Amino acid sequence: MQKLSRSLGTPLHHQIAAVIKDGIANGRHQPGERLPTEDALCRLFSVSRITVRRAMQGLEEQGLIERRQGDGTFVAESAAVVSLQTPLSGFMAQVAESRALSTPRLLSFQEVEAPLQVQTGLMLQPGERVMKLVRLRTRGNLPILHSTAWLPVDIAAHFQPGDFSRQALSELMTRAGFPYFRIEAAAGAALADPVLARDLQVPIGSALVDVRRVAFDRHGRAIEYQHVLGPSDRYQMRVTMRG
Template identity: 25%
Template sequence: MKKLNSASQIPLYHQLKQVIIGDIESGKYKIGEQLPTEIELCENYSVSRITVRRAISDLVNEKILYRKQGKGTFVSESKIERELISIGSFSDITTQSGKEPSTQILETQIKKPTKELCNVLKISSDQDILELKRLLSINGKPFIIETSHYPISRFPNLETYISSNQSIYKILRENYGVEIVKAEKTLDVKLSNPEQSEIFECDANSVLYLLKKTAFDKKDEVVHVSNSLFLASKVTFTFTVKE
């Protein structure tokens, strides 16, 4: 057990933070593993409870640790980077990054479009749309709750081709000859509702990224619109600008 130096100018809580980070990096505490209790940490490092609480709070704020109400403090996963301006499908992008994608269909509905969807998809209010809600996971852990809308007039029987662990973009290419070449995206934030918190296995009112996307084909026609929810503590969005 590494000893803290009470004579150092470096505050004890900061020393304890570095020790815990070092233990995580060395594999002593693994991703998802629970840390010792506050009392155990006090005894292990001969420090006060105030010192332990300050160190743990800082690490939680830095997303290195996370708390589960009534259960304790756990080691967070490292954030997944996602290119904000990418065009490819979730399956393709995830596989290229060396991770394992999987998909669970949460709900499919044939319904009438809202006025906003009519305007974006260029359809009339009496035409049906397919609403597809999916849970997209990486290495078996929930990553995105995605709700997409497709015009049935352009993609008849689309719902019959859809199955878990199959790329929608691949279905569009192979069955309808449609290729996504451009997407317009906006990024916002919201707080998780009870259903979303349960799916993401996170605390109530956790911060979520809301990514709204409109996808276009080679003729610059709208193919679909989607809303994707990401747990903010699990993802970092990046973008590349080329001159």
């Protein structure tokens, strides 16, 4: 059973939809693949059938799934994700640029139970705990992006809260002996909820660039899950391809 959080202020059906959507975005659920039945999802998330149906209805309205009478629910063929690979060096160059142009401010640093998407991304067991790190990057007084990172507790034990106000997370991970070897990232869009709107100084409901990424070490262990949000006029994700 996977646990949903009833204390986040986010409806349970939205949380279920977000987990399934994340699986589609990251290729865990392929176009044309049959999804679990409503009964199976009820057992998996320990929720009522009406909650599951509301989640699936939302995904269907977004064109991500297709429900076929008497046959089941499938990932829509149109939900295929185009995967573009770029050298890790290019990503690290973007991190260096962001670091040079902005300053991190630590908002919170606490041990929590891993949310569903983090549990899946970091390949953790239900109920495992992680260190949650929330930061706001600013340029002068202007917020540029809001980032939330979750680290396995054994890795987080190498850091002190003050470290995250001075260096990029990638630098800290390398210094502690956990350099990135591979990164899987998915980019999309989101709307600013009241908390994000306050932190980023934008109107509630403003469009945000939404990037989720999982970093792996050379042994294939997932060592970091990060969720970054920022206004599109202040934060962009660039990919450079060379022939």
